[in-house]
Amino acid sequence: MEEPKIVKVNDRKGIQATIAAILGVLVLFVGVSIVGSPIKSFRTPESSISFAVAMYLPILIVCVLVLRRTKNAQ
Amino acid sequence: MNSLVPLLAEIGAVLLAIVMLYAGFRRYGRVKTLIFFAGSILWTAPIENIGVVTGSYTYYGFAGLFLTEYPGYLFWVGLVPLWIELGWFVVALSSFIVVHEVILPKRRAVVQAVASGLLAVNMDAVIDPVASSNELWVWLAPSIYVLGVPAYNWVGWFLLVFFYDIAFEHTVLDYRPLKGLSAIEKLLFKGNVVSSESKIIRFAFRLVVLSIVVTLLLILVQAAMMPFSYIKVG
Numbered sequence: 001m002e003e004p005k006i007v008k009v010n011d012r013k014g015i016q017a018t019i020a021a022i023l024g025v026l027v028l029f030v031g032v033s034i035v036g037s038p039i040k041s042f043r044t045p046e047s048s049i050s051f052a053v054a055m056y057l058p059i060l061i062v063c064v065l066v067l068r069r070t071k072n073a074q
Numbered sequence: 075m076n077s078l079v080p081l082l083a084e085i086g087a088v089l090l091a092i093v094m095l096y097a098g099f100r101r102y103g104r105v106k107t108l109i110f111f112a113g114s115i116l117w118t119a120p121i122e123n124i125g126v127v128t129g130s131y132t133y134y135g136f137a138g139l140f141l142t143e144y145p146g147y148l149f150w151v152g153l154v155p156l157w158i159e160l161g162w163f164v165v166a167l168s169s170f171i172v173v174h175e176v177i178l179p180k181r182r183a184v185v186q187a188v189a190s191g192l193l194a195v196n197m198d199a200v201i202d203p204v205a206s207s208n209e210l211w212v213w214l215a216p217s218i219y220v221l222g223v224p225a226y227n228w229v230g231w232f233l234l235v236f237f238y239d240i241a242f243e244h245t246v247l248d249y250r251p252l253k254g255l256s257a258i259e260k261l262l263f264k265g266n267v268v269s270s271e272s273k274i275i276r277f278a279f280r281l282v283v284l285s286i287v288v289t290l291l292l293i294l295v296q297a298a299m300m301p302f303s304y305i306k307v308g
Contacts, residue, residue: 011175014100018171021093021164025197028086029204036079036208040222041308048204055199062193066176 015070019063026056079208080136084147087157090164098167101175102247105270109246109277114163115151117238117281121289122154130296133158135209158211161201166235169193170242187239194235195228202227216303217296226296233291237284245277255283
């Protein structure tokens with residue numbers, strides 16, 4: 001099994017901020033879907049938001065992997 | 075249409091860009107991050123403006139919202155709102171950092187650029203259907219449509235992030251000659267490629283050349299999809 005990459009403490013905040021921004025993109029566009037209209041193909045806000053989260057699943061997995069790989073830096 | 079939507083998107087993109095600037099400062103330092111930022115504007119603004127001029131899409135879905143003269147957004151770069159460029163910067167730099175620093179460090183630049191491109195396309199798979207349903211931008215061109223978005227848009231996202239990733243990696247972070255450009259660069263540029271000034275000039279030159287390549291590729295992809303514009307998925 002591959003060893004987790006050890007990221008310097010100085011870098012950790014940068015990588016955490018990156019993950020925050022990536023998750024922020026999801027929050028922003030789910031927010032737009034809630035405040036505005038759902039995606040046309042889905043018609044209801046709930047199905048539209050479910051789609052957005054589902055499409056983001058690969059990225060959410062990447063985020064978890066990134067945080068696991070960087071936690072050893074503490 | 076809710077009048078809060080364009081403001082929410084514009085303010086949200088600015089805030090996310092500030093977070094990504096901070097992330098870049100921590101990882102690459104101020105100079106390199108600001109080069110990435112300025113390069114993002116230089117890279118996307120002409121291509122986006124060409125898209126508007128050629129009638130692929132428009133950003134005036136909210137024009138006249140608060141006042142008759144109000145164009146729909148606060149800040150513009152030509153015919154494109156500034157927040158579009160800021161959003162591209164957020165997606166491109168976050169993909170770059172995740173791929174280059176954590177997921178695929180020390181791999182070949184092409185492999186890293188492919189991964190960054192795919193990650194960016196995945197992010198846009200959420201951004202674009204939501205944005206076009208809410209008329210933050212309106213697609214006009216005939217094409218194969220997937221979830222209300224022309225399929226060439228996904229190709230465009232991949233190509234833009236792929237080429238930008240390689241250009242930044244091999245010009246600003248770790249200078250290397252690019253195939254096809256090295257002969258011209260030898261004629262145009264002389265001197266030390268390690269200095270920041272030299273890297274900025276070479277980066278700008280490479281972006282201009284590559285943006286012509288990407289624009290031509292996108293025109294070809296768009297033209298190839300046009301006969302199939304009756305296909306709508308989702």
